Amino acid sequence: MARDLTLYWWGQTASTVGSLFTAVALPVVAVVHLDASPGQISLIGAAATLPALLFGLPAGVLADRIARPRRALILLDTISALAIAVVAAGLAGDVVSIPWLIALALVSGSVSVVTEVVYFLHLNQVVEAGGLTKARARLQSGQFGAGLVGRLAAGPAIVAFGTATALAIDAVSYLLSAAALLAMRPVAPLERTPHSGRTAFLRDALAGGRILFGNRFYRALMLLLTVPILTGAGTGALGGIYLLHTLRVPTGVYGLVGMVAGLLGLLGSTLAGRILSPQRDARRVIVLCYVASSLCALLYPAAGGPLPLALVVAGLGIGIPALFGAVSNVALSPVLVADTSEEALGRVMATLHVYAGALGLLGALAGGLLGDRLGVRPAIWTLAGASALVMLLTAPTALRAIRAAPFRPEPPERTTAPAEESAAR
Numbered sequence: 340m341a342r343d344l345t346l347y348w349w350g351q352t353a354s355t356v357g358s359l360f361t362a363v364a365l366p367v368v369a370v371v372h373l374d375a376s377p378g379q380i381s382l383i384g385a386a387a388t389l390p391a392l393l394f395g396l397p398a399g400v401l402a403d404r405i406a407r408p409r410r411a412l413i414l415l416d417t418i419s420a421l422a423i424a425v426v427a428a429g430l431a432g433d434v435v436s437i438p439w440l441i442a443l444a445l446v447s448g449s450v451s452v453v454t455e456v457v458y459f460l461h462l463n464q465v466v467e468a469g470g471l472t473k474a475r476a477r478l479q480s481g482q483f484g485a486g487l488v489g490r491l492a493a494g495p496a497i498v499a500f501g502t503a504t505a506l507a508i509d510a511v512s513y514l515l516s517a518a519a520l521l522a523m524r525p526v527a528p529l530e531r532t533p534h535s536g537r538t539a540f541l542r543d544a545l546a547g548g549r550i551l552f553g554n555r556f557y558r559a560l561m562l563l564l565t566v567p568i569l570t571g572a573g574t575g576a577l578g579g580i581y582l583l584h585t586l587r588v589p590t591g592v593y594g595l596v597g598m599v600a601g602l603l604g605l606l607g608s609t610l611a612g613r614i615l616s617p618q619r620d621a622r623r624v625i626v627l628c629y630v631a632s633s634l635c636a637l638l639y640p641a642a643g644g645p646l647p648l649a650l651v652v653a654g655l656g657i658g659i660p661a662l663f664g665a666v667s668n669v670a671l672s673p674v675l676v677a678d679t680s681e682e683a684l685g686r687v688m689a690t691l692h693v694y695a696g697a698l699g700l701l702g703a704l705a706g707g708l709l710g711d712r713l714g715v716r717p718a719i720w721t722l723a724g725a726s727a728l729v730m731l732l733t734a735p736t737a738l739r740a741i742r743a744a745p746f747r748p749e750p751p752e753r754t755t756a757p758a759e760e761s762a763a764r
Contacts, residue, residue, distance in 0.1 A: 343465050343523040344474055350519025352481040357512025359489025364497055364505035366579030367590055369440055379437050381707020384576035386444035390452050391696020398453045399689020406529045408461035413517045415454050420513035422446040427506035456688040464526050473612055475672045480608035486601035494593050548690050550683055556622055559737035566729035567633055570722035572699040573706025581715050586649045599654030600661040607665030621670040626737045628667035633730040635659035640719040
């Protein structure tokens with residue numbers, strides 16, 4: 340199924356390029372054009388994570404009842420394109436305000452909740468048996484590479500053509516992703532057990548939590564993730580103000596700061612395929628990468644001095660953690676697949692997203708509060724320092740959990756096989 344994976348790669352890559360245009364454009368709109376305060380910026384960040392709390396568990400149940408994940412992804416790409424096109428039109432008409440950006444964050448966050456839990460189900464259908472890790476690394480490499488292109492082009496495009504054009508490019512990219520999914524060969528529907536009634540729905544919604552808290556390493560992993568997600572959300576909420584106001588990065592080169600992250604993230608994705616051999620315990624790689632990422636994130640608030648130096652240090656403060664994060668993201672795939680049945684994978688992913696969403700919401704609000712009270716740079720120092728300290732204290736717990744239970748590698752057999760769908764697409 341190499342052809343389908345290539346189509347998926349092109350669709351995901353196009354979507355990532357477009358998303359980077361929006362990621363660069365929205366802070367410019369909020370900070371430069373609407374003069375948003377740290378508190379308002381944090382509300383936009385919180386709005387992006389709120390859907391994970393509201394819809395995360397139902398999305399997991401829905402994902403585990405979807406027989407054809409590809410169709411769901413096509414619908415989600417279409418919704419994203421429409422939402423972004425509406426805001427692009429509003430920008431062109433000069434009627435956009437902070438509530439518009441909050442609304443877009445809510446819609447994008449809601450779509451993302453479902454997309455993330457369906458993504459693994461669809462990818463597991465596309466790849467050959469035992470090829471999930473390499474496929475995940477390839478797709479992630481494409482996304483980071485596309486991120487380089489997006490960050491390189493977004494700033495100059497915004498200066499030359501305006502923020503409305505940047506968002507319009509993102510809307511088109513989602514349509515290209517949907518077209519790539521449509522062009523893929525049909526596969527057999529996933530076998531699903533029929534469920535009905537509120538009791539069954541509630542039981543299924545809570546099943547992901549039972550699986551996570553019943554697995555010793557998953558419990559340690561959730562503990563390990565707590566503070567980095569909190570502090571990362573807070574730092575991300577302040578990122579636009581920090582770069583554009585504190586470091587005085589010009590709008591035209593604002594997107595270039597993230598290029599280092601894209602480059603090192605691409606390197607991390609490439610290395611992950613080599614590091615994660617079947618004989619290596621992917622859980623240990625995850626823990627070590629999380630610790631290294633938090634320590635290296637201390638470079639970000641240290642940025643200062645002449646603008647070129649500040650750009651380099653800020654870029655490394657984002658980029659080096661991105662390298663370790665890319666490796667850990669690839670490593671997480673075989674861990675989840677090995678320890679979770681295919682019927683429950685969506686619910687486990689959804690529960691993780693709800694957990695991360697709750698922490699991200701609190702972190703974004705905390706970042707805005709700290710930014711208003713302490714100032715932007717001191718707030719980022721506080722968040723990054725807390726993350727590094729807690730990671731060093733909690734990593735031994737995760738490593739002990741790893742030693743207590745041997746790792747089972749990615750299963751060699753799959754429950755689905757290519758076939759013609761019984762119904763028309």
